[in-house]
Amino acid sequence: MSNRLLAVPLCALALCAVTLSGCGAARGPQDAAVVAATHFAAAVSQHDGAAACGLLGEAPRTELEKSAGKPCAQAITGEDLPGLGRIAKVETWGEQAQVRGSSDTVFLSHLTGHWLVMAAGCTPRPGDPYDCIVTGG
Amino acid sequence: MTATTPREATAPAKSTRGFLRDNALSLFFGLLFLLALGGQAAAGWADLNNRLHTDGFPPMPFGRYMTSADFAVDVAENWQSEYLQFFLYIVATIYLIQRGSSESKDPGKEGRESDEEQLIGAYAKPGSPAWARIGGWRTALYSRSLGLVMGILFLLSWLAQSIAGRAAFNADQLRQREDPVSWLSYVSSADFWNRSLQNWQSELLAVASMAILAIYLRERGSPESKPVGAPHDATGSES
Structure with a gap:
């Protein structure tokens, strides 16, 4: 196989890798993740449990219901979740996103065509995963 | 309409056979490469979905896995x-x-060997590549290409x-x-x-x-x- 023929798939792979990297973190997914995180925080602060649970992923919803012993819509409003505050940084990698606000950090996943909250009320722990009030486990 | 002679009819078939024979090694490894890449894609997809399931995430569709960073880095x-x-x-x-x-x-x-041994410059043969014969930076570059x-x-x-x-x-x-x-x-x-x-x-x-x-x-x-x-x-x- 000639070197030219080899270079074609390799350059395609390099381009693909660049697209998949942070360079490819387009504003669209980031904006959509911020909207989902903001709506979730607003629903919780307004005690709209149904709306908040509609933006929650399956794993954290199940975990929340299990630990509280109540339906999600009742349990979520009982959690001491801080508001997001001013958005400081947003990162999207593949199907995952992190929205950092001035008072909370929220982790989201792009599932079934929508960004859903997988963890909220998260505080950083150096060298360890964030400690989150609502999480999938 | 013109009649096709047996010789004309068999010429393309012979040409195809000739191409396959002349390039059998490249075609064999090219085919194995594609089969192995397909197998890696299927196995890698299943492996990622196992990990996603363990972490409480839903499975990733195969098409999305093929354009994912997980697949790209493994390749x-x-x-x-x-x-x-x-x-x-x-x-x-x-x-x-x-x-x-x-x-x-x-x-x-050991070493780069002489121009005579490497058939470059004045020692190039009639069938030698042009950049082997021409000398200067082009021959130096081609010698290391x-x-x-x-x-x-x-x-x-x-x-x-x-x-x-x-x-x-x-x-x-x-x-x-x-x-x-x-x-x-x-x-x-x-x-x-x-x-x-x-x-x-x-x-x-x-x-x-x-x-x-x-x-x-x-x-x-x-x-x-x-x-x-x-x-x-x-x-x-x-x-």
Whole structure:
């Protein structure tokens, strides 16, 4: 196989890798993740449990219901979740996103065509995963 | 309408057979490459979905996996090591010999060799490539083109591994509720060097094994082997 023929798939792979990297973190997914995180925080602060649970992923919803012993819509409003505050940084990698606000950090996943909250009320722990009030486990 | 003679009818068939025979080695490995890549895609997809399930995430569709950083990094980390292997082998065998190995050139011929031995400049033959005959920078560049291209392909695929690897690593970090890392942090991380070195060691072992085993073992009919009756101490063209 000639070197030219080899270079074609390799350059395609390099381009693909660049697209998949942070360079490819387009504003669209980031904006959509911020909207989902903001709506979730607003629903919780307004005690709209149904709306908040509609933006929650399956794993954290199940975990929340299990630990509280109540339906999600009742349990979520009982959690001491801080508001997001001013958005400081947003990162999207593949199907995952992190929205950092001035008072909370929220982790989201792009599932079934929508960004859903997988963890909220998260505080950083150096060298360890964030400690989150609502999480999938 | 014109009648087709038997000779005309069989000419394309002969031409196809000729092409297949003349390129059998490339076609064989090209086909195996595609089959193995397809198999890797299927196995990698299943493996990722197992991990997603364990972490409480739904499975990723196959089409999305094929364009994901997870798939790209797994492909690139193997590509870079193969190109590194060939680059090192091409360059190292210029200066280093292995007595008795069919993979080595003759003892005493270490180095770039003379223009006469390399058929360049005034020593070029009628069928020699134009850049071998012309002299100057073009002949100098062409004289190093194989190693150069292999080296560039290695660097490109290693760069692709670092970029796709960072993207896959950061997605994993977010799934585990940890912060994403910068490219510089990633290329100094255990994940990046574990992926790189585990491939390098296997390629280097394979090359060393081939250089040594080719001294004592034979494969009748293979150009990668000395003739079956060649002495163990016969090196390169001596065999």
